[in-house]
Amino acid sequence: MARFVPDPHVLRLGEALAALRRQRGLSQAEAGARLEMTSQGWGLYEAGRRPGLFRPDVQRRLTGALDSTPEALALLAAGGPDAAATGPAAGLEARGRAFSGASIPQTHRLEVTDDALSPWADRGVVLDYRPGQPRSGQGCVILTTDGQRLARIFDRSAADGLHVRGVGGLEGKEVIDHSRVAQLCLVTARHEQ
Template sequence: MPRFVPDPEVLRLGEALAALRRRRGLSQAEAGARLDMTSQGWGLYESGRRPGLFRPDVQRRLTGALDATPEALALLVSGAQTPHVDPAATGLESRGRGFDGPPPVVVKHLKVRDDALSPWAEPGVILEYQPDLWPRGGQGCVIEMKDGDLRPRLFDRSEDDRLHVRGVGALDRAEVIDRQSVARISAVIARRES
C-alpha cells in the first residue's frame, strides 16, 4: 500500500501553523482545545494530513485560536516576515474541554412575619427562594407583585390568567391571583429557623 505523502505547499503551510502555535506558547492540545478539537486533530493540520488547510474559513478558525490572522500565516509561509503574535490580541476564544460547572444559583431570602403559612412556616422562619424557578403543586413560593409586594404562599396550580395559591390567613384558605398583577413567581427551596 502506498504511503500518503502530503503536498510540499501543504507541508509549508502546516509548518507555518506550527510556528505560530509555538510562538504563542501553546501545545497542540491547548491550541486544539480552543476549538474543541483534539491534539491529534490539530497535529493533522500541522503535518499536512488533514484536508482543508488552504480554505480561508479553516485558516481563519485555526489562526484565530492562536490570536493571529491568516495574513500572519501567509507571511510565514512566504518567508517574507516573521510576524509578532500579540498574546493580548483578541482572537477566537473557547471554553475548551474543561467543565466550569453549572452557573451559580441566585438565592433570595424572605423572613415570614405572620402566621399566614402556619404550620408550614411559622413567624420568624426564613424562606430561601430561587427567582424564576417555577414551583410544583404544594411547594412554597414567593410571588413578587408588580407593585413590589412580596407574598409567601403555597403554590396550588396555574391557569392561563390566574394563579391558585394557599396561605392567606390560614393554610387551608385558597387565593386566586390575577397573573397580570404578578411580576415573578419563585419556588421556595429551603426553610430556615432564624
C-alpha cells in the first residue's frame, strides 16, 4: 500500500492553523471542543493529514473556533507580515515530527515578588520563561500591552480572555482580556533562591 504523503501546501496550512491556535492559548483538545471535535481530529488538520483544510467552509469553521479568519490563516501559511507574531512556530519546516529552520526562543527571567503563587512559587523564586503556549496548570508569564509582566498559573483560553490563577493566592482566579495580552509565555524552570 502506498504511504500517504501530505501536500506541502496543506502542511503549511496545518502549521499556520497550529500557530493561530497557540496564539489564542488553546490546546488541541480545547480548540477541538469548540467544534465538538476530538483533539486527535484537530491534530490531523494541523499535521496536514486532512486535505479538507483546502476547503473554504472548513477553513471558516476551524479559524472561527480560534476567533480568527481564513484570511489570517492564508497570510500565516504564506509567511506574511503577521507570521512573526506566531512566536516559535514561525519559519518551521515540517518533516514528520522533526523540525528544521527554527531558532531557539530566548529565555527570560522574572523574580516573584509576592506570595500569590504559593506554594507553587514563593516570594524570591526566579522563573525562567519563553514565548510559547502553556498547558492547563502550568506556570505562565503574561506580557501585557501596558508593559506589565504577570506571573500566573494558566487554566485556559476562551473567547472572553485568558483564564488564570494566582491573584491573591492560587485559588484567586482572573480573566485577562485578549486585547491586554501582548505575548503569552510559558514557564520553563523555577529557581529557589
